[in-house]
Amino acid sequence: MKAIATLAAILLGVVPMAGMAATRTVTLAVPGMTCPMCPVTIKKSLQKVAGVEDVSSDLARKTVTISYDDAKTQPAALIQATANAGYPSSVQH
Incomplete structure (x- = not known):
């Protein structure tokens, strides 16, 4: 019975399904x-x-804006990717 109630809640949108991905956007400051050619x-x-x-x-603001699937990556991985390319970055707030 609990499984039916949970399924009903998911279908009605009351409880988000586990693993549902969302597209997120983050802007990284890249001072270097x-x-x-840097971008x-x-x-x-x-x-x-x-x-x-x-x-x-x-380039003028020295920022990079990334749209990403939050089920597949996170800002830390994006920061690591820029650092690996020789461009340390941080999340711009």
Whole structure:
């Protein structure tokens, strides 16, 4: 009976299903992004991270904005990817 109640709650949207992914967006500050090739290198590195859906850069502001599937990756992995490419970054608040 408990299983039926849980299923009904999920179907009615009262309880979110475990593992439901959501697209999230995070902006990373990348102070070392100083030339026109930097965003290209950073984008290629981020696109290798599973779950990354979109990457856009703003060279003037030295930021990268990433849309990602939160069931597949998290900001820590994105920060690690930029660092591995030679561009340490942090979440911009």
